[in-house]
Amino acid sequence: MKNILILLFFVTLGFTKSFGQSTTFIKTIQVSVSNRVALLDAENQPLKTGSLYRVKLSTMSTGVRTGAEYLIWFNISDASWKVRMVTSNGTNSNHPQLEVDSNIVKLYTNHETAYPIKVYAEVFNSGNNYTQPSMFGSSFHWQRYINNLYYMDGNVGIGTDTPKEKLSVNGNIRAHQIKVETTNWPDYVFKDDYKLSSLEDTEKFIQANGHLPQVPKAETVEKEGYSLNEMDKILLKKVEELTLHLIRLDKENKELKELILRK
Incomplete structure (x- = not known):
């Protein structure tokens, strides 16, 4: 022992x-x-x-x-x-x-x-x-x-x-609010030097690629996901571009109405 x-x-x-x-x-x-x-x-x-x-x-x-x-x-x-x-x-x-x-x-x-x-x-x-x-x-x-x-x-x-x-x-997230910090918010679309693509060019791009310009393809998103930060900026940019097109079309519509009334 x-x-x-x-x-x-x-x-x-x-x-x-x-x-x-x-x-x-x-x-x-x-x-x-x-x-x-x-x-x-x-x-x-x-x-x-x-x-x-x-x-x-x-x-x-x-x-x-x-x-x-x-x-x-x-x-x-x-x-x-x-x-x-x-x-x-x-x-x-x-x-x-x-x-x-x-x-x-x-x-x-x-x-x-x-x-x-x-x-x-x-x-x-x-x-x-x-x-x-x-x-x-x-x-x-x-x-x-x-x-x-x-x-x-x-x-x-x-x-x-x-x-x-x-x-x-890997799962769901529940929150009352999510704040995303970002830069280069797309208000530059409204500046005078911004080159707005025509609806004709946009149509040609959609026919050739199957998605909007600058918007990621479905296959890419399904594989890699997407950034809320970048996607928010892209979607806002498209809304602002669409707004400019609507404003232009509205002006053209009013001009056509005035032209018809004068005749």
Whole structure:
């Protein structure tokens, strides 16, 4: 039995050394907007590559609600330290923040007065310089700033595991209102230098192609979908062109009526 326990001890020790271990440390650092202090580890040594740091910050001696959580890791591909804000109550006044300055992780606030910041740090010694914060799970890719929740790392899929856009939804979307931001809205159709295609030319194009000019073909839409932004502009442009044709035809109709009445 004694030999088995000794064996288990060494197996556990070997596992810990191979796959790393987590430790914690707590310290208080006084900082301000002009006094930005390097974040050091428990032995007051620079942060170590191959380790992931989950750091929680709270400003002491203040009546303002503060608090933040950051992830810190060394990105070996460009040999630089990275910080990601996971959640924060704010970034102004005496809210604690982390930054990378001259490839050193520093703690500061945006207040002129120096405030003591309580630092609670979990250290995950992965033993692998290529380890990324993904080991904490997908929830740490989302970031919360006050009441805003956002995602910075890539695309988000709902109903699909291969999102092709910032947000890909394989299903229905229900909303009270959707606002699309765009530029080059087609009011240029009403400018004097705009060349309006004749109805004859439009007819010839339809006969040859089976769709309106500048409007995507049905086969393309069925295969690739279409952009609401671009389609709104195209449809408005066609409505404006049609309006100009109607105005011209209305003028011609009135002129013909006057000509008939004069006879």
